[in-house]
Amino acid sequence: xxxxxxxxxxxxxxxxxxxxxxxxxxxxxxxxxxxxxxxxxxxxxxxxxxxxxxxxxxxxxxxxxxxxxxxxxxxxxxxxxxxxxxxxxxxxxxxxxxxxxxxxxxxxxxxxxxxxxxxxxxxxxxxxxxxxxxxxxxxxxxxxxxxxxxxxxxxxxxxxxxxxxxxxxxxxxxxxxxxxxxxxxxxxxxxxxxxxxxxxxxxxxxxxxxxxxxxxxxxxxxxxxxxxxxxxxxxxxxxxxxxxxxxxxxxxxxxxxxxxxxxxxxxxxxxxxxxxxxxxxxxxxxxxxxxxxxxxxxxxxxxxxxxxxxxxxxxxxxxxxxxxxxxxxxxxxxxxxxxxxxxxxxxxxxxxxxxxxxxxxxxxxxxxxxxxxxxxxxxxxxxxxxxxxxxxxxxxxxxxxxxxxxxxxxxxxxxxxxxxxxxxxxxxxxxxxxxxxxxxxxxxxxxxx
Numbered sequence: 001x002x003x004x005x006x007x008x009x010x011x012x013x014x015x016x017x018x019x020x021x022x023x024x025x026x027x028x029x030x031x032x033x034x035x036x037x038x039x040x041x042x043x044x045x046x047x048x049x050x051x052x053x054x055x056x057x058x059x060x061x062x063x064x065x066x067x068x069x070x071x072x073x074x075x076x077x078x079x080x081x082x083x084x085x086x087x088x089x090x091x092x093x094x095x096x097x098x099x100x101x102x103x104x105x106x107x108x109x110x111x112x113x114x115x116x117x118x119x120x121x122x123x124x125x126x127x128x129x130x131x132x133x134x135x136x137x138x139x140x141x142x143x144x145x146x147x148x149x150x151x152x153x154x155x156x157x158x159x160x161x162x163x164x165x166x167x168x169x170x171x172x173x174x175x176x177x178x179x180x181x182x183x184x185x186x187x188x189x190x191x192x193x194x195x196x197x198x199x200x201x202x203x204x205x206x207x208x209x210x211x212x213x214x215x216x217x218x219x220x221x222x223x224x225x226x227x228x229x230x231x232x233x234x235x236x237x238x239x240x241x242x243x244x245x246x247x248x249x250x251x252x253x254x255x256x257x258x259x260x261x262x263x264x265x266x267x268x269x270x271x272x273x274x275x276x277x278x279x280x281x282x283x284x285x286x287x288x289x290x291x292x293x294x295x296x297x298x299x300x301x302x303x304x305x306x307x308x309x310x311x312x313x314x315x316x317x318x319x320x321x322x323x324x325x326x327x328x329x330x331x332x333x334x335x336x337x338x339x340x341x342x343x344x345x346x347x348x349x350x351x352x353x354x355x356x357x358x359x360x361x362x363x364x365x366x367x368x369x370x371x372x373x374x375x376x377x378x379x380x381x382x383x384x385x386x387x388x389x390x391x392x393x394x395x396x397x398x399x400x401x402x403x404x405x406x407x408x409x410x411x412x413x414x415x416x417x418x419x420x421x422x423x424x425x426x427x428x429x430x431x432x433x434x435x436x437x438x439x440x441x442x443x444x445x446x447x448x449x
Contacts, residue, residue: 068239075233093233
């Protein structure tokens with residue numbers, strides 16, 4: 001292994017797992033997974049999703065880890081160091097991270113607003129789904145309130161990044177990830193005591209393959225890549241801080257398992273509540289901000305459980321915004337030769353401007369359209385449907401076909417010290433299976449077949 005480039009490293013193996021898991025665990029697990037699973041048959045979707053994570057997401061994560069640790073550079077610098085003709089993968093990652101933060105910061109701000117609503121009892125003052133829908137609509141179209149919470153979230157993220165890799169990112173992961181699981185477990189226990197727990201768990205874990213279509217498979221693939229945060233440079237950047245003796249395969253496996261566990265626990269929390277309230281599990285994206293507040297309102301200690309749930313969303317969101325911010329900050333720091341402080345402020349300022357426009361596009365700037373979409377929706381579409389699958393696709397092609405095979409084998413086996421019995425399968429998946437399926441997902445996202 002060649003690790004000549006001087007670079008700060010994370011404290012140890014646990015730190016590597018917690019930091020990388022913090023990157024992958026986010027709103028995609030807790031907000032997006034339950035409603036996507038609800039729309040695609042529950043248990044059958046869950047099985048397909050787990051298969052996609054293990055057979056496709058895991059190899060790509062190992063590949064990104066290998067690229068990052070072998071070069072010990074940021075997303076752009078890593079690919080440039082290996083083959084400058086493939087530097088575009090790194091630039092794609094930085095662009096994707098920037099555009100994702102443009103709308104992700106806005107949604108993250110919503111989670112803070114709803115945490116405040118829960119604490120003050122505002123959510124408890126409403127009773128019907130129509131009232132909660134009206135409350136949500138009034139909030140996101142307000143010109144300043146969502147913007148205020150968005151900017152507060154951006155500053156909180158900046159504060160962690162400004163402290164550096166060890167004092168900021170690593171320390172925050174050691175606090176936030178255990179906190180996230182404590183909240184998840186507490187909410188899961190509460191959900192299991194609900195009257196609709198049996199029906200909710202049956203929906204989540206009992207596979208009904210009669211509802212599975214080709215679209216279900218592609219949706220599961222898309223959710224796996226979205227949830228694991230592959231294709232956007234976060235894993236390349238974080239792996240550049242790994243110690244030389246870090247087991248990349250075990251780290252990737254642990255991160256994938258933790259990420260999937262969070263998604264499953266989110267389903268355990270939400271579906272019993274949904275069935276207890278007699279609401280269809282196919283409520284869609286409105287599930288968290290419109291449907292669930294009404295469900296919480298019908299529970300004993302509604303303010304407590306509502307507050308804890310939205311606090312969970314806040315924690316999940318900030319672990320992801322930290323990783324996305326670091327992708328851009330590390331790039332500016334190393335490739336533009338800015339001080340880390342200046343790079344962090346430049347990233348914060350640029351993403352704050354984009355997030356401001358994205359937030360206002362849901363209200364006063366709603367007339368601004370990009371191919372018929374608001375800026376908020378356009379950022380979501382461009383990243384989830386174009387940049388992420390393209391980033392993953394070219395990562396597979398580069399690592400599978402262009403990267404020196406000896407260097408790759410050396411990296412994933414720690415210089416031959418670790419056995420990798422299924423190395424041949426790993427290479428086959430990277431070279432053939434992952435690229436073909438990613439291409440199909442990409443074409444499907446664009447509606448080309």
